[in-house]
Amino acid sequence: MPQKNSSKPILRFAPSPNGRLHLGHAYSALYTWNAATLLGGVALLRIEDIDAERSKPEFAAAIFEDLHWLGLDWPEPVMRQSDRMDIYAAAGNQLRDQGLLYPCFCSRSAIAAHAGDTDPEGAPLYPGTCRHLGRGTQIERLERGDPVQFRLDTEKAMDRVGMLTFTAVGPLVTDRPQIRYARPQRWGDVVLQRKDMPASYHLSVVVDDAAQGITHVTRGRDMEAGTDIHVLLQMLLGLPSPIYNFHKLILDDAGRKLAKSKGSETLADLRARGWTPDNVRKAVGF
Template identity: 70%
Template sequence: MSFRPILRFAPSPNGLLHLGHAYSALWTWQAASELRGTALLRIEDIDPARCKPEFADAILADLGWLGLRWPEPVWRQSEHLPTYAQAADRLGDMGLLYPCFCSRTRIAADATGTDPDDAPLYARTCRHLPPAEIAERLGRGDRAQYRLDLVRAIAMTGPLSFTQIGPTLRDRPQIRYARPERWGDVVLQRKDTPTSYHLSVVVDDAAQGVTHVTRGRDMQASTDIHVLLQFLLGLPSPIYAFHRLVLGEDGKKLSKSQGSPSLQDLRNAGRTPQDIRHELGF
């Protein structure tokens, strides 16, 4: 049986796609072509407050407009919440999860620094709460998110590494060592959903047989946590490749939150798929 590489592009439907998304999608489909593999489309819609069906529809329309095609059906994370909950239960059975009742204000006030995303580094405030207090608070309905006990997890795994290629697929693979300690006790189950980005993406990559993960360089640090979770859950670790970011006139990466022009805006302004591909170097 021959090996067939599987890649994926996995946007969140919490806004419209911009040129940065277009670059990542085109890079992934080009990589799949060079590897003689398949590029999958995944909709990462675990955030019930921000993810909207109309944005998911727009993603499909924009990628189709760019000339990209993918196998059906499209994987939608909102349809797999029980699977993520089962993975979290496994980690809980290993003694690796604990409830956190802290507000964002409390987390920021107690922070011991920042993580690679420049977010407040959690001070493990709830890690040592007495079992009786935890039971009481859960019993009265206090909302909790569940965090990974990173100290215990690292003690169980020891040093971890992963394979990286790039900046082009023709480069020689390199072994990189993961540094999950810089993330602290990350959230694996949020208050509003039984999973998180870190947990669901690891479970999805394994379930879909993804062999190569292509991401922007801004996502490189998160690989630390993903490699750790793969080891803990007994899942395979893909090969990773990190592409450049598309920057705006201010030198910062494009983002939905900063109001970067969407592909719909560019299309409505008369830009063609060929224009977009030429601008992005494809």
């Protein structure tokens, strides 16, 4: 695996093993490997299996199978989030020591009932119900074992870091870099830890990108807004911020983004129907 002080650009493709890969994943992987070639760098594979309930070994094995079938390879060893729980917990504790995390005992239904605005993904925006709970009440409920998650006090965090910017390129990864302004406030107080999980996607991904020395992050346009949270966490944790590039999404015939949850046809399905890697590359524009 390339070292963090490598002079070469380092990119990554980081799927979650909670289902089989589809054409959208194929496009993202091919885009990342192509970008690494254009930049004279290297593309890493990372398995984002922090969600133990949804992640399955057979899906992780299928990721390797599908990517090899597409003709892609990567340096070993492959980072797996399930091996790094203590590291994520330490990052969360760092934020907690800064006074930036607070326990939240609200259920999804309670949040939906009291939320007025929505976040960039259309989910109810957390109204901050538990932000001002007294310390005694927090301890009482934690000791009682009430279901809990830990949220970032985004307003307090922004007061600490001030104006946030990050570097983006596009539409090509080789385009001239531009400075973009991050607006994490539109996400409200995001969940960063749960009782049974030491880190959310937002926290784990910035920790992993720093650990692997990722210099360029290629991701779909649906993750563009989420980058605001990542830039904020990088600043709070003293981590470097990569250059970001947001690529197009592969849509179905109805104009919807392909998704595992929607039962989009998988690469294994296409292979069973006689598709070749060249067919896949042509279908997604490579």
